[in-house]
Amino acid sequence: MNLFNLRRQAARAAEQAPAPVATAQAEQLSRDYLMPATERAPQVFVRGQGSWLWDSEGRAYLDFTQGCAVNSLGHSPKALVQALTAQTQALINPGAGFHNRGLLKLVNQLCRSTASDQAYLLNSGAEACEGAIKLARKWGQLHRNGAFHIITASQSCHGRSLGALSASDPSPCNRCEPGLPGFSKVPFNDLAALHAAVDSRTVAIMLEPIQGEAGVIPATQDYLKGVEQLCRELGILLILDEVQTGIGRCGALLAEQTYGVRADIITLGKGLGSGVPLAALLARGTACCAEAGELEGSHHGNALMSAAGLAVLETVLEPGFFEQVQASGRHLRDGLSRLAARYGQGEVRGQGLLWGLELSEALAPAVVKAALQEGLLLNAAQPHVLRFSPALTVSHGNIDEMLLRLARAFARVHTAQLSLR
Numbered sequence: 001m002n003l004f005n006l007r008r009q010a011a012r013a014a015e016q017a018p019a020p021v022a023t024a025q026a027e028q029l030s031r032d033y034l035m036p037a038t039e040r041a042p043q044v045f046v047r048g049q050g051s052w053l054w055d056s057e058g059r060a061y062l063d064f065t066q067g068c069a070v071n072s073l074g075h076s077p078k079a080l081v082q083a084l085t086a087q088t089q090a091l092i093n094p095g096a097g098f099h100n101r102g103l104l105k106l107v108n109q110l111c112r113s114t115a116s117d118q119a120y121l122l123n124s125g126a127e128a129c130e131g132a133i134k135l136a137r138k139w140g141q142l143h144r145n146g147a148f149h150i151i152t153a154s155q156s157c158h159g160r161s162l163g164a165l166s167a168s169d170p171s172p173c174n175r176c177e178p179g180l181p182g183f184s185k186v187p188f189n190d191l192a193a194l195h196a197a198v199d200s201r202t203v204a205i206m207l208e209p210i211q212g213e214a215g216v217i218p219a220t221q222d223y224l225k226g227v228e229q230l231c232r233e234l235g236i237l238l239i240l241d242e243v244q245t246g247i248g249r250c251g252a253l254l255a256e257q258t259y260g261v262r263a264d265i266i267t268l269g270k271g272l273g274s275g276v277p278l279a280a281l282l283a284r285g286t287a288c289c290a291e292a293g294e295l296e297g298s299h300h301g302n303a304l305m306s307a308a309g310l311a312v313l314e315t316v317l318e319p320g321f322f323e324q325v326q327a328s329g330r331h332l333r334d335g336l337s338r339l340a341a342r343y344g345q346g347e348v349r350g351q352g353l354l355w356g357l358e359l360s361e362a363l364a365p366a367v368v369k370a371a372l373q374e375g376l377l378l379n380a381a382q383p384h385v386l387r388f389s390p391a392l393t394v395s396h397g398n399i400d401e402m403l404l405r406l407a408r409a410f411a412r413v414h415t416a417q418l419s420l421r
């Protein structure tokens, strides 16, 4: 190809491409107009495919956070793009007062695949947790003399709406007190503390099977089994918040299956829409106590969201999918363990494709920054914990590439520290 053709091709590509927003310009716009509600890196991402993202300056990044376990199938997966395209052309939103095909198919599949009796679709994990709290309070009125207290765990995270925040600990929003009444917190993985906290006002215990935000802290098998047994003995509800652990993240559709327990209410979110805002509330037995009007919302069960959820659920339920997540998870865990040993870091913990690496010092934010310079996206769940939540479809090759980049990020931080000393 001659030079003229190359120039003409480049000119055409430049015409077709959206106007690039340079990083510096983006930082200015962000400072001037964006409410500083979330800490954001300066990169402006324009394209994604699988485990890779490209910024407006053409740089490629390996994504091992995927929006904190949101993009379960990675960036722009074919099944999701096809489902969204078809649904957009057919019907986006008939309104929450009507049925649509995707909604009916999705609640049917969710119930069948999780052995639940009822399902409801909402917009966010926080909203699903609000729904779980409402269901439990309603159930308390019907079955437990109006009991409405819910026991949750220290360091739990159930979302940022006011009710979900009140269930979480510590409240990341210390200027919006007072929170909702009716929540008490006990240390996680401590059955005795839970026994001591339950009284006649208690209606439910609400837990994450693996505490993600707290730094990827799995419940022990004995603990979760014990919690289930306690709930059965006392006749109170078990709510599992599987917003982060559900939809294959832990190598099974639900983490509860890997623990062999059965909750009364389950919340799903994040991975369910794989990047499209979608959450779900599942209920079993007498916890199916909602009546029309008690949970409703304008976007609930929207046809576009439902089509996304259906495409994701059908993909993860394909034969062999969870086995592949487990195999990739083992590969990631082994690699992280080797790296941790080499760099004198701490524990590697998690399940499926949700892993935490405990650092010897509170350097996780510095490592995340250095990793960004190496073209790797990671998350610091806590100042001393790195969180890894890649696409469930991540390849072994991409895991190996991530480990190389992470090693370089460690080296950068190490060098920076030496220069400070």
Ligand SMILES: *Cc1c(COP(=O)(O)O)cnc(C)c1O
Pocket: 123, 124, 125, 126, 127, 129, 157, 158, 159, 160, 208, 212, 213, 241, 242, 243, 244, 245, 269, 270
């Ligand atoms: C992220 C998360 C939430 C909140 O979900 P949003 O969609 O951000 O509102 C709730 N619970 C758990 C366990 C989560 O990880």
